[in-house]
Each structure stands twice: as structure tokens, then as C-alpha cells.
Amino acid sequence: MGKLGSLKDFKRTVYLSMIIPSLLAMVSYILFVFNQPGHGKYLILTVVLTFWFTISLILLYQKRLMPLVEYGTLIIISVMHIGTVYDGFFNYIATDKAGAFGVTVMWVPAVILSFFLILGARRGLVFSLAVFFVFFVMGLMNYPEMSEDYLISVIQFYVAYLFYILIIYFSRNLIRLFSDFENMKENAFTDALTGTANRHQIDIWLDEKVSGAKEVPVSILFFDIDYFKAVNDTFGHKVGDTVLKELAGLVKQNLTPNEQFGRWGGEEFIIISSQSGENARKLAEELRLKISEYHFKTAGRQTVSFGVTEFRSGESVDTLISRADRGLYQSKHEGRNRVTII
Incomplete structure (x- = not known):
């Protein structure tokens, strides 16, 4: 049914x-x-x-x-x-x-x-x-x-x-x-705006993935919308919310069962992938390109920046997230609309 x-x-x-x-x-x-x-x-x-x-x-x-x-x-x-x-x-x-x-x-x-x-x-x-x-x-x-x-x-x-x-x-x-x-x-466990996983659900997923990382690789794709504040300032927060929902829908359409996707907070999103770091980087590049080519209904074209990293044996979830965040910061610092793997 x-x-x-x-x-x-x-x-x-x-x-x-x-x-x-x-x-x-x-x-x-x-x-x-x-x-x-x-x-x-x-x-x-x-x-x-x-x-x-x-x-x-x-x-x-x-x-x-x-x-x-x-x-x-x-x-x-x-x-x-x-x-x-x-x-x-x-x-x-x-x-x-x-x-x-x-x-x-x-x-x-x-x-x-x-x-x-x-x-x-x-x-x-x-x-x-x-x-x-x-x-x-x-x-x-x-x-x-x-x-x-x-x-x-x-x-x-x-x-x-x-x-x-x-x-x-x-x-x-x-x-x-x-x-x-x-x-x-x-x-x-669901973000009310985008319908994706919320921070609470993501924390649970990360703990589960890290505990089983010996069997399969775990990579993190951390990304957000470039100049999102300008979207809110120019078009208003309702349009900003619409952009977040459209973005979430676009990303979900291009993920496989090997990825878990959620909203980290604000305009920041996270993908947890059971792929190696290099394959995760390729996925990030594909998503970045699709998003840059997509025309948002009320805000036109937008871009995103990625930070990608792979779990390393013995490290904590906080360390993993921190490294992905550094990759995102580097992408922003080097001009945005790009993927940085650390």
C-alpha cells in the first residue's frame, strides 16, 4: 500500500x-x-x-x-x-x-x-x-x-x-x-524544515558508523551554501528556507543507500558515506557540480563548498567532524564552490 x-x-x-x-x-x-x-x-x-x-x-x-x-x-x-x-x-x-x-x-x-x-x-x-x-x-x-x-x-x-x-x-x-x-x-530524529535527519539522528549514525569502521570505511562530507546570508538578506528568510528545502531534495535524489544525509544546522549539511576518502571526494565533486548547475526557483543559481575526510582508526567522532570542518573552512578560504579533502 x-x-x-x-x-x-x-x-x-x-x-x-x-x-x-x-x-x-x-x-x-x-x-x-x-x-x-x-x-x-x-x-x-x-x-x-x-x-x-x-x-x-x-x-x-x-x-x-x-x-x-x-x-x-x-x-x-x-x-x-x-x-x-x-x-x-x-x-x-x-x-x-x-x-x-x-x-x-x-x-x-x-x-x-x-x-x-x-x-x-x-x-x-x-x-x-x-x-x-x-x-x-x-x-x-x-x-x-x-x-x-x-x-x-x-x-x-x-x-x-x-x-x-x-x-x-x-x-x-x-x-x-x-x-x-x-x-x-x-x-x-527529523529536521522539520528539510525533512532530512536532524543533529540528534546524525550523532547516533556517527556513533554507529565509527564503532563499525573496522569492517567498512567511513567518510564524512561536510558542506554548506556559499554566501547564504546574502540569500536571506536579498530575498528574505522564507526564500532562504525554500532554498534549503530544494537543496536537501536535490542532494537526496543523488545519494545511494550507502550514504546517510542530514542537516547539521543552519545552512550546513552532512553526508556519512561507506566509501573510501577518494570515492567520497568524487561523490562530493558530483554533488557540487549538480548543485552549481541547478536553478533554484526564487534565488537562481547557488554554490556549495565541501570538506571531506575519512575516519582514521582510533580517533573520536569529534576529531572526525573537526577535520571535515577544517576541510570546509579551507574550501571557503580558497574561493568557495570547491571540494577539499583532508
Whole structure:
């Protein structure tokens, strides 16, 4: 499943995943009982529901009229759900005939889930409890004529119905908590402006890379935008932010899984590469050239300067970063828009 950009996208995906198997089940039911006696009213209901779900499926695929699909489905499902339970109470339980709810119980979780998806957590809870209350009143009306066997079945139906309501309600909140937690984790390690790794994440990566540097080489590419203060002074800080975002996107497009990329701070960025120093220098040259040829939307052409170095056995992360920083300083001192390897 691709990345979902909004709650609407998520709901649409869930609806599609529910409607398709539901349609298959209903079509199978229609074919199975078409000429069999005693299924007339259920067959009509199933045909109506199949027709509506087919229309809904087409509209969902076309991404059109989603509110109509949602609330039309809510009305149809609610009426049919209440109608089938009413039929069970007044035409089966009241006459002590077997098969009161039939397949109704099997569809209860899907029906309640639909209530919550369409209406949201609070309104879904209220609506589901209101439907339960209607069923409870039906049970009270039939209690005097209810046999002992049916009484036990009805009590189990009520308990299961409440359980489904509560489990779906609390599961939804639990999923939201997990989602919020994952967002917090992501924000803790991601730079809000550029969407790249932030300083905290980079520190973690550096510690991990240095500890495993005996197996594979580790090189640092430290770079920043030349004369970035002039960009902010000339065009404003919003344009400056746009330049940083465009730059980050351009660099990410030209990196491989062997590199980890993040914003060190301000206009400074860092690339951690599993390549030797000379190969890292070549990568820096390629990036420098691509950036110098790129036309930023609101600030025109910009250049960057690089400091490149390779990890040396026994040194600390601070020493490694300091040497890369010296390389960057040398590139600035020697005219900018260049790569210096130390």
C-alpha cells in the first residue's frame, strides 16, 4: 500500500478493502439461494446492498462523491441491520422459531466498524450505542414470550455487541496513540524544515558508523551554501528556507543507500558515506557540480563548498567532524564552490 497523504485517503483505502470481499460474499449468497424458498426478503436486501456497493466501488475508484458514499452506506447498512435484528426478534424469537439472527451476528463487527469509520470515534460510539439501545428495547418487548434457550442467546448477543463496540472504540484510540508516538519518534530524529535527519539522528549514525569502521570505511562530507546570508538578506528568510528545502531534495535524489544525509544546522549539511576518502571526494565533486548547475526557483543559481575526510582508526567522532570542518573552512578560504579533502 502506498503512502497515504490524508485521513480521507486512509478511509477510502479501508472502504475499498471492505467493499470488495463484501460484494463477493453477497454475490455468492445471491447465486446460492436464488431459487430456494424462504430467502425472499433476504435476497431482496442483498440485491439492494450489492447494487449500492457496486456504485460505491465505482465512485471510490474515481475518487468522487465520497460523502455520498459514506452517508448513503450508513443509512442503508443501519436500516438493513436494524431490520434483520427486528425480523429475528419478532418473526423468529416471538414464535420460538429456530434461526433468529442467521448471518446477522457474523456481520456485526463489520457493521460497527463502518459506523466508526464513517462517523468518527465519538459520534460512532454514540450511534452504535443508540442502535444497541434499539435492540435492547426489542428484547424487552419480546421477553415475556422468550424461551430459556433464546434468552441465553439474546444475552450473549447483547454482551458480544457491546464488546464489539468497546473493542473497536478503544482500538481506534490505541491506534491513534501508536500513531502519535510514531510521529513523535519521527519528529525527534527529523529536521522539520528539510525533512532530512536532524543533529540528534546524525550523532547516533556517527556513533554507529565509527564503532563499525573496522569492517567498512567511513567518510564524512561536510558542506554548506556559499554566501547564504546574502540569500536571506536579498530575498528574505522564507526564500532562504525554500532554498534549503530544494537543496536537501536535490542532494537526496543523488545519494545511494550507502550514504546517510542530514542537516547539521543552519545552512550546513552532512553526508556519512561507506566509501573510501577518494570515492567520497568524487561523490562530493558530483554533488557540487549538480548543485552549481541547478536553478533554484526564487534565488537562481547557488554554490556549495565541501570538506571531506575519512575516519582514521582510533580517533573520536569529534576529531572526525573537526577535520571535515577544517576541510570546509579551507574550501571557503580558497574561493568557495570547491571540494577539499583532508
